Each structure stands twice: as C-alpha cells, then as structure tokens.
Amino acid sequence: GAVVSQHPSRVICKSGTSVKIECRSLDFQATTMFWYRQFPKQSLMLMATSNEGSKATYEQGVEKDKFLINHASLTLSTLTVTSAHPEDSSFYICSARESGREGQPQHFGDGTRLSIL
Amino acid sequence: GQNIDQPTEMTATEGAIVQINCTYQTSGFNGLFWYQQHAGEAPTFLSYNVLDGLEEKGRFSSFLSRSKGYSYLLLKELQMKDSASYLCAVKNSNYQLIWGAGTKLIIKP
Numbered sequence: 001g002a003v004v005s006q007h008p009s010r011v012i013c014k015s016g017t018s019v020k021i022e023c024r025s026l027d028f029q030a031t032t033m034f035w036y037r038q039f040p041k042q043s044l045m046l047m048a049t050s051n052e053g054s055k056a057t058y059e060q061g062v063e064k065d066k067f068l069i070n071h072a073s074l075t076l077s078t079l080t081v082t083s084a085h086p087e088d089s090s091f092y093i094c095s096a097r098e099s100g101r102e103g104q105p106q107h108f109g110d111g112t113r114l115s116i117l
Numbered sequence: 118g119q120n121i122d123q124p125t126e127m128t129a130t131e132g133a134i135v136q137i138n139c140t141y142q143t144s145g146f147n148g149l150f151w152y153q154q155h156a157g158e159a160p161t162f163l164s165y166n167v168l169d170g171l172e173e174k175g176r177f178s179s180f181l182s183r184s185k186g187y188s189y190l191l192l193k194e195l196q197m198k199d200s201a202s203y204l205c206a207v208k209n210s211n212y213q214l215i216w217g218a219g220t221k222l223i224i225k226p
Contacts, residue, residue, distance in 0.1 A: 006159075034214075043204065043218040044160070093159045105150050106214065108159040 002028050004096050006109025013084065014117055020080045021112045023094030029074040030096035034106060035067070038091045050077040074099065084116045119143045121217035123205050128223045129195055137190045137203050137220045145210020151179050151190045152204040154219065160204055164190070192222075200224045 003026040011019050023033055033050040048069055049057040056069035071077040077096075081088055091113050095106035122140045129135040141149070148167040152160035166172055166181035166188060178191040190203055205217040 044216050046214075046216070091157075105162045105165055108161070111159040113157075 002096075002098060002107040004094065004107045004109040006094050006112055008112060009110060010113045010115075012115045012117065015085050016083055017116075018080055018082045019084055019114060020078055021092055021094070021114075023077045023079070023096065023109050025075045025096045025098075025107075028096075028098045030077075031074065031099040033071060033077040033094055033096045035069065035077075035079050036093045036095070038093060038111075040091075044093065047079075052077075081114065084114070086116045089114055089116045119209065119215050121205055121207060121215055123203075123217045123220045125218070126221045126223065128225060129192075131195055131197060131224055131226050133195050134191065134193050135195060135222065137192075137205075137222065139188045139190070139205035139217060141186050141188070141205070141207045141215070141217075143207045143209040143215055146183060147208040147210065147212055149179075149181055149188050150206045150208070150214070151177075151188075152206065154202045154204055156201075163203075195224050197224050197226070 005024045005026055007022045031052050035047045036044045037047050038044050046059050047062045050069045050071040052071045052074050058064045068080040091111050093111040095108045097106050150165050151163040153163050154160040164172055164179040166179050169181055171178055171180045176193045181188045202219040202221050204219045207215050
C-alpha cells in the first residue's frame with residue numbers, strides 16, 4: 001500500500017529556533033501534499049496544500065512567512081516552522097495523494113510532535 | 118458554509134456493536150472517508166464511499182446516503198483496541214477534504 005514517511009517524529013527545541021519537517025511519499029508520486037496541525041483533543045486543521053513545482057496554497061489565518069512550504073519533487077514536501085515559539089507547539093501531520101487520483105484517500109505520515117520550550 | 122457533524126464522544130461495551138453517525142453539508146460531493154486516529158498518532162484510512170449503500174470491510178462497515186447527506190460507520194465485535202477517535206471527511210467539488218471534529222469512542226470491558 002501507499003506509504004508516507006514523515007521525519008522527524010519528535011522535536012524539542014528552544015524558542016526562536018527554525019524547525020524543518022520532511023514528508024516523503026515512498027512508493028508513489030504525489031503532485032499534492034497536505035500539511036495539518038492538530039492541538040490536543042481537537043480535530044485536524046488543514047494549514048496548507050503543497051503543490052509540486054508551484055507555490056503552496058495556505059488556509060485562512062495561516063502565515064505563509066511563518067510556515068514555509070517547499071515541494072520540490074513529486075515525492076518530497078517540507079514544512080519549515082520559522083522562529084518557532086511555544087504557541088507553535090503542536091502535532092504536525094502531512095498527507096499525500098497519489099498523482100491523478102484525486103478521488104482516492106489521502107495517506108498520512110506518522111506525524112511530528114513539536115515542543116517549543 | 119461547509120460543515121461535518123458527528124457526535125463528540127460515544128461509549129460502548131467490548132464485543133458489542135456501535136454506529137457512529139456523520140451528517141454533512143458541502144459544496145458538491147466527491148466521496149466520503151472514515152479515518153481512525155489513536156491518541157497521539159496520525160489518522161489511518163478505514164473506508165471510502167462515493168455511491169449510496171453499504172461498504173463492508175471485515176468488522177467495519179460504512180454506509181452512505183447522498184440525498185440525505187448522511188453516513189455512518191458501523192463497528193462490530195468491538196475490541197478494546199478500537200478505542201480511538203473516528204473522523205468523517207467529505208471531499209467536495211474542488212476535491213478539498215472537509216473534516217469533521219471526530220468522535221471519540223470509548224470501549225469498556
């Protein structure tokens with residue numbers, strides 16, 4: 001089955017640090033990848049849609065200069081949380097959809113738990 | 118606006134059957150998904166309905182009625198490991214996935 005690898009699984013760092021999270025589709029090509037954030041006991045919140053070779057589409061209220069997304073290849077998207085602060089602490093999850101299969105389910109990475117001290 | 122409604126929390130007994138309902142209002146419809154999410158983990162795909170009717174997959178079944186904007190996830194022979202949140206999500210006409218807030222299912226012995 002389709003596998004999405006997300007790395008790292010956990011990050012603990014000081015306030016002001018920038019953190020990069022990688023999302024890779026291992027056995028399929030993904031023109032589109034999605035970045036979600038989830039606070040404890042809340043549902044998934046879509047932050048942005050990452051499109052290979054073009055600019056990401058951000059949801060309302062998500063700062064694009066704060067959350068930098070790069071989707072340079074059909075198998076890799078990265079999310080960089082710049083100058084992270086404690087309020088950015090959350091569970092970040094990526095998902096990917098196989099190219100040409102818009103009606104099919106998204107496949108999720110295992111998530112990255114980010115803790116900013 | 119677009120929204121997905123599902124109960125916040127449900128409790129059931131090990132070995133029993135539970136039905137989790139989901140109603141939706143979206144701009145167009147291109148399929149409904151159910152995901153399972155254990156605490157602290159990413160969601161895993163359970164089922165997909167795009168046509169009316171029942172889709173069965175082992176102990177889990179999912180039903181869809183597009184005219185009513187309604188779906189349910191049916192879990193049979195409940196096991197303790199089924200304790201999780203169950204997320205209903207609908208793909209709209211723009212192929213955007215609209216997520217429900219999830220139903221936390223608590224299984225008691």
